[in-house]
Amino acid sequence: MSINHHIADDLLLSYAAGSLAEGWSLAVATHLSLCADCRARLAAAEAAGGQMLETIDGGAVEAGSWTALRGRLAPAPPATTPAKASAGEVAVLPKPLRDYVGGDVEAIRWSAIGTAGAQFRIKTADRETQVRLLRIPAGKPVPEHTHRGRELTVVLSGAFSDGVGRFARGGVEDADDSIEHIPTATPEADCICLAVTDAPLRFRSLLVRALQPFLGI
Amino acid sequence: MEPGSGAEPDMSQLLAEIGRTRDLDRFELLFRHFAPRLKTYMARTGSAAGAEELMQETLTTVWNKATLYDPAKGAASTWIFSIARNLRIDAYRREKHPQFDENDPAFQPAEEPTAVQRIEAEQSARLVRSALARLPAEQAEVMRLAFFEDNSQTDIADALKLPLGTVKSRMRLALGKLRTALGDAGDIR
Numbered sequence: 151m152s153i154n155h156h157i158a159d160d161l162l163l164s165y166a167a168g169s170l171a172e173g174w175s176l177a178v179a180t181h182l183s184l185c186a187d188c189r190a191r192l193a194a195a196e197a198a199g200g201q202m203l204e205t206i207d208g209g210a211v212e213a214g215s216w217t218a219l220r221g222r223l224a225p226a227p228p229a230t231t232p233a234k235a236s237a238g239e240v241a242v243l244p245k246p247l248r249d250y251v252g253g254d255v256e257a258i259r260w261s262a263i264g265t266a267g268a269q270f271r272i273k274t275a276d277r278e279t280q281v282r283l284l285r286i287p288a289g290k291p292v293p294e295h296t297h298r299g300r301e302l303t304v305v306l307s308g309a310f311s312d313g314v315g316r317f318a319r320g321g322v323e324d325a326d327d328s329i330e331h332i333p334t335a336t337p338e339a340d341c342i343c344l345a346v347t348d349a350p351l352r353f354r355s356l357l358v359r360a361l362q363p364f365l366g367i
Numbered sequence: 368m369e370p371g372s373g374a375e376p377d378m379s380q381l382l383a384e385i386g387r388t389r390d391l392d393r394f395e396l397l398f399r400h401f402a403p404r405l406k407t408y409m410a411r412t413g414s415a416a417g418a419e420e421l422m423q424e425t426l427t428t429v430w431n432k433a434t435l436y437d438p439a440k441g442a443a444s445t446w447i448f449s450i451a452r453n454l455r456i457d458a459y460r461r462e463k464h465p466q467f468d469e470n471d472p473a474f475q476p477a478e479e480p481t482a483v484q485r486i487e488a489e490q491s492a493r494l495v496r497s498a499l500a501r502l503p504a505e506q507a508e509v510m511r512l513a514f515f516e517d518n519s520q521t522d523i524a525d526a527l528k529l530p531l532g533t534v535k536s537r538m539r540l541a542l543g544k545l546r547t548a549l550g551d552a553g554d555i556r
Contacts, residue, residue, distance in 0.1 A: 158535070158539065159538060159539040159542040159543060160520065160534075160535040160536075160538035160539050160542075162542065163510075163513060163538045163539075163541065163542045164513055164519070164520060164538070166514075167452070167510075167513040167514040168412075168452035168453070168455065168456050168464060168514075168517070169513045169514070169517050169518055169519055169522075170519070171462070171519065172462040172463055172464075172465070175463075175464060175465050176465045178465075179465035179466050179467055180465075182466075182467040183467040183468070183471060183473055183474050183475070184473070184474075184475045185475065186475060186476065186477030186478070189467070189477070190477070191542070191546060193440075193441060193445075194495070194542065194545045194546045194549050195542055195545070196441070196445050196448065196449055197441060197442065197445045197491060197492065197495045197545070197549075198495055198499060198510065198514070198541075198542075198545055199445065199448040199449070199452065199514050200441070200442055200443075200444035200445030200446070200447070200448040200492065200495075201442075201444060201445075201492060201495045201496045201499055202448075202499065202510070202511070202514050202515065203401075203404050203405070203408060203444055203447070203448045203451070204404070204444045204492075204496070205496070205499075206404050206407050206408060206515070207407060208402075208403025208404045208406070208407055209403055209406045209407040209410060209418075210403065210406075211402045211403055211406055211419065211422070212419055215402060215419065215422075215423070216395060216398055216399075216402075218423065219398065219402075219423050219426055219427065220391065220395075222423070222427055223391065223394075223427065223430050224431075225389060225391075226389065239472040240472055240473070241471065241472045241473040242473065243473065244467065244471055244473040244474070245467070245468040245471035245473065245474070246465035246466060246467065246468075249465070250465075274462070274463070275460070275461055275462040275463065276460075276462055278519070320475070
């Protein structure tokens with residue numbers, strides 16, 4: 151199964167740098183779980199990080215730094231047995247998402263939006279993004295669709311199509327507010343996707359509004 | 368490095384060896400090489416105050432995980448950079464850095480080795496180093512601001528007084544050149 155819609159290079163680079171907010175990073179990590187091509191592209195960006203680390207001007211470490219570190223090191227490595235997936239085990243949500251949901255699709259506590267669609271909000275520590283899982287009923291348009299700024303949508307099951315193309319499992323739509331589109335689930339099944347958007351401006355200005363009576367503005 | 372000690376060993380081979388032998392004397396060589404660099408990295412992306420401790424935490428993790436390091440998957444500097452990056456995101460921003468897991472049942476493995484995996488770690492490190500050195504100044508600057516000062520794309524656009532789209536396109540051009548240097552002909556988007 152090959153994926154037609156991928157993560158843009160600027161996002162991969164910011165993700166590799168560690169300067170991408172958590173919400174966007176979750177969409178990137180979800181796609182990377184499903185796309186070997188993008189993992190190879192990420193490897194190039196991380197290699198750049200490694201080489202930039204090599205060429206950085208090293209600062210002075212504290213005297214006794216090595217002795218202090220040596221005292222912390224256990225001679226044998228801690229037993230690390232990576233949890234191998236047992237044969238036949240399947241998951242719809244890739245691991246980065248399951249960690250936030252607390253399980254696979256059956257663990258999602260959907261709340262209805264519109265007449266038949268549903269959403270589940272995912273909390274992250276960043277204040278820049280809004281992260282949701284969306285369930286679009288088969289053959290129906292996404293129930294509520296307004297966003298400002300960037301929107302990343304990663305398909306997890308089913309498929310949707312809009313004026314830009316058709317997006318199936320693993321596919322990413324990277325839209326900004328210049329794109330007028332109405333994603334519609336294809337008729338054969340409900341479409342579940344991860345949607346990350348710039349946080350609504352009112353969230354970011356909440357603190358300012360709370361302070362308004364005191365600031366006299 | 369001690370004065371007059373000659374050439375440093377190849378760090379990727381050294382790290383792989385440490386993974387096998389758990390030799391603390393060999394690990395000290397790796398420490399001498401990376402500790403000052405990691406300390407500068409931590410100071411620039413966060414604060415000078417916590418830099419020594421975060422450098423120590425990074426190298427403790429490197430020691431603990433050295434058995435998992437595979438030089439076929441990338442240079443030691445890349446592997447150590449990733450560990451340092453994850454620790455500083457957690458420490459300075461108190462955010463998580465979600466990552467894929469190769470043992471995830473949903474994980475889609477590659478059908479064939481990719482270009483990056485086909486070439487030796489040290490050769491790919493050399494190729495990336497020379498591609499970085501050849502980047503136009505404005506692309507190199509965007510890379511530095513993203514990797515070494517923890518700037519979001521919006522922060523970079525504000526700092527350089529550029530439209531956000533220009534920052535994104537400089538990042539795309541820079542990564543495109545790095546991938547070309549690594550022989551990745553398959554261009555996406």
